[in-house]
Amino acid sequence: MKSKEGTVYKQSRKGRQGFSINDRAVADKNISDYLPKDLIRTNKARLPELSEFDVVRHYTRLSQQNFAIDTNFYPLGSCTMKYNPRINEETSSYDGFANTHPWQYQHTVQGNLKLMYELGESLKTITGMAGVTLQPAAGAHGEFTGLLCIRAFLENQGNPRKKVIIPDSAHGTNPSSAKLCGYDIVKIPTGPEGIMDVAAVAKVMDEDVAALMVTNPSTLGIFEKNIKEIADLVHDKGGFVYCDGANMNAVMGNVVVADLGVDCLHFNLHKTFTTPHGGGGPGSGPIVVSELLEPFLPKPVIKKTNEGRYVAEFDRPQSIGRVRAFFGNFGMLVRAYTYIRELGPEGIKQVSDMAVLNANYIRARLKDHYSLAFEAPSMHEVVFSDKSLKGTKVKTLDVAKRLLEFGMHAPTIYFPITVSGALMIEPTETENKETLDEFCETMIQIAKEAKESPEKLTEAPQNTFRSRLNEVKAVREPVLREQW
C-alpha cells in the first residue's frame, strides 16, 4: 500500500474539475454582473482542482490509512466502538428522510415527527423517565442542555444555586459543561472501592449545590451501588442528580435509571445506539428528564395529539429555549430508531448482557498480567493501572503503541485521570470470542515483552502508516494548514 498520499492541494492541476452542473446559462457572466464591485472579494479562495476520479482515489487512499471498527478491534474505553449496522445507513438515506427540509410545514413531515416521537418514547421507556428532547448535537451538548434545565427549574424557584458536584473520575466534558452553565465545580474523590463515597458527598452537599453529576457505571466500569442513597442525599437538599449516560451500553434492559433517583440523563446515540462515530462525529445527545424538569426542556418538544397527529410544540413558556437550530442531528435519530426497532426488548437486554460478559472475560484473562485498578466487579469495561509495569522501562503509552503493530486499536489510555497510567478496555457486545482471545493473548505477550524486550514497546509502532509522531513539534512549530 502506498505509504504517502500527497494532500489534495498537491494533486491539484489548474483547469481540472470534478463537478458536473449545467451552467451554460451563466457561462458568459461574471459575479460582478450580479453584485457591485465593493461587495466582491479581492483574493479568491484557492480550492484544489481535480477530476472526479482523482478525488475518489485520493479519499479512498486516505481511508486506507485508518483503523476503524470495520477493519480492526477497537476497544476504546468509554467510546463503545461496536458494530454500526448497515441497515441504519440505508434507512437514513431514504428520500423521505434525507431530502426533507427543516422549515417544512408539519403536515408534510408527519413521518419525521412520528419517528422522533417514537424514538423519544423508546428512550423514555429504557430509562423510565418522563420527558425527552432529541435536540442536543452530541453528548457534551446534552450535558449542557440537562444542566440548563436544572438551572431553569431552580431559578424558577428563586435561586439557581452556585455549585455542581463532580467525581474526579468524570469525563472532562462534565466540569466543562457545568462551567458553561455558570456553575462552580466541587470535585469529590473516588472512594477506596472505585465508586463515590456517600460520606464524601454528604460532606459537600448543601443548599448551594444545584446538581451532582455522576457517570453510572462510572468511567472505571464499576456500578455506583450507593447511587440511590446518594440521590436521596442530594434530593433532601433540593439538588438534582444528573447522569452521564455514556455507559448506558452496560445497563440498558437490566437497570432503569429512574429507579436510581436520576433526574436527568443524556444518551450518546453514537455509543449506545450504533450511529457511526465518523472519525469524530456527528454525534447526537438526546436527554431524558424527570417530570419536574420536563417543562424546561428545549423547544420544540415533539408530541402526539389525541387525533394521532404528530406536532412540534413551541408553546412552552418555561422552556430554556433552543440549544440548536431545527431538530438536532436528525439523520442520527433515524439510525438510532432503526437500531432500537431491530433489537426489541430482548435485544436491548442482550446487548448489555453480552457487553458485560465480554468485558469480564477480558478482565479474567488479563488480571494476572496487568494490575486491576479496582477489585470491584466490572460492568462493560475494565480499567487496569500501570502498577504491573513499574520497574520495567515501559509506560502505558508504549503498551498502546505496541498493540497497534498487531492490528488492534489501543484502549483509552491515561483516563480516568485518577488511575495511574490507566488502560481502559471496552470490547462491546459485537466482538466474538476469537477476537477477544487474540487480543488477550497479544496483551499477555506484550506484558512479557515489557520485561524481556522493552524496546519492542518503546520503539513501536513500526509497521503502521507512521511511527510515533512528534507532538511537541506540532505545537512549537504549528503548521495548521497547507502552505504555499
Add this chain to the structure above:
Amino acid sequence: MRYIPHTQEDIEAMLKTIGAASVDELFDGVPENLRHRELLPLPAALPEPELRKELTELAQMNQSVSQRKNFLGGGAYHHYVPSVIAPLVKRGEFLTAYTPYQPEVSQGTLQAIFEFQTMVCELTGMEVANASNYDLSTACPEAIMMAARINNKKKVLVARSTNPQYRDVIRTYFHSLDFEIEEVNFGSDGRVDADDLNQKLDDSVCALLVQSPNFFGVIEDMKSLGSKTKDLPALFISATPDPLAFSFYSPAEAGADIAIAEGMSFGLGLNYGGPYLGLFATKQEYIRQMPGRIVGQTEDTKGRSGYVLTFSTREQHIRREKATSNICTNQGLCALMASIYLSLLGPAGLESLAKLNFSRRDLFETEIKKTTPNAVVFSAPKFNETVVKLDQSVAQKVIALGKDGFLPGIDLSSFYPELENHLLVCTTEMNQEVDIKMLASRLVGA
C-alpha cells in the same frame, strides 16, 4: 440477534474462565433492589425485511423536496449533492473510526481534517480553522464566548437580521452567564441599521455578530461594519449561512476577527436540519482561545511528514472546567463530506454555482416585479433569498400553493411582527426556471 456473535458454547466457556455461574451473576455489582427483572415494554424486534418496510413507510409519510417544488431556505439550502460523496464517506474506514486519538493509525482522518482546515482558511481568508463545530447555530455562542475570553467584556450586539433560530440559541447559551445580549435593528434596505449600531457600539461591547447574507438574503456591507469595531475592544464575528457566498465574500477582507459559517451546503444534504457542519476560523493570535479540535502537521520518528491533534491543552479532556469549550465529538464525517465536495467543485465550480444561484434569484425578482413592482421589500443586493410582501396572509397562500406541489417559503411574521404577510423565498440551482416563473406569477396579484 444478528449483531451479537455469542453461541451458547461461547457463553459457557467464557463464564467458566470468569468463574461465574451465569451472565446474571455478572450484574451482582448492581444492588438487587436496583435490578430491573422484566422486559422493557418496547416495540417487538423486527427482522430486516419488516424493518425496511416499516422505515420505508415512515419515510413515505413525508413529502420530500424531490417530490415538491421547494423554495425553503432559512439556514438549510437545497443544493446538489454529487454522487461520489456517499460511497466515499460510507467507507467503513472513515465511517467507523473515532476521533483520531492514535495518530499512527488515523492518518486518513487526520490528513482529511488538515485539508479541510486549509479549505476553510481559503474560503474565509482567515489564518486558522478548527476541525468543525456542530453547526452554525451553536458556533454563534461559541464564537461569542471566545470573544469574551479575549476581551473580558460581556455585552454582545447581534444583528436582528440574523436567523431567529440562531438568536434563540444565543439567548439560551447566555441566559445563565450574566451576559447582556442586545439586538441591532435592520434598516429599510434590509441591512443592519447603521444609526442603531452606532448608538449601541462602544467600549463595553464584547462582540458584534452579523450574519451575511442575512436571514432576508440581503448581503450586508461587512467591510463597513467591520471597520466600526476596528478601534474598539469588540471583536467582529461574521456568520455565513450559505458558504457558497464565499465565492464573492471574504470575512477576512471585511475585518472579521472570527468567521463562522454553516457548511451544510457543501454536499451534506438537507436531512431535516442535521447533521450539519459548523465552520470556525479566526486569526493566528487567537488560536489558544479557539474551541474545538485542531489538526497540525508534524513528523514521525523516521522524519516522515504526518498529522496529529494539537493545541489540546485548550480542550475539556485536559483542562476540564478551564477548557475553551465543552465540545468533544464534533462533525468529523460532515467535514469530510464538505472536503470532498470542495475538491470536486474547485474554484471554477464554486464560481459557476454561485452565478447560477444569483441568476435564479434574479429571475425570481424580475418575474415578480412584472406583476407587482413593489413586492420585493428590501432594496440591497441579495444572494439566494428574497423577501416578498404578499397581499394576503402567508398561511393562506402556503396552503393554496401547497396543493400544487409548492413549498413556497418561510412565513416571517412570527419572527418579525412588522413583517406580517411577508414570505422568505429561497432559490438555488435546484429550482427549475419554469417553477420559479410559476411561483412568481402566483404569489402576488393573481
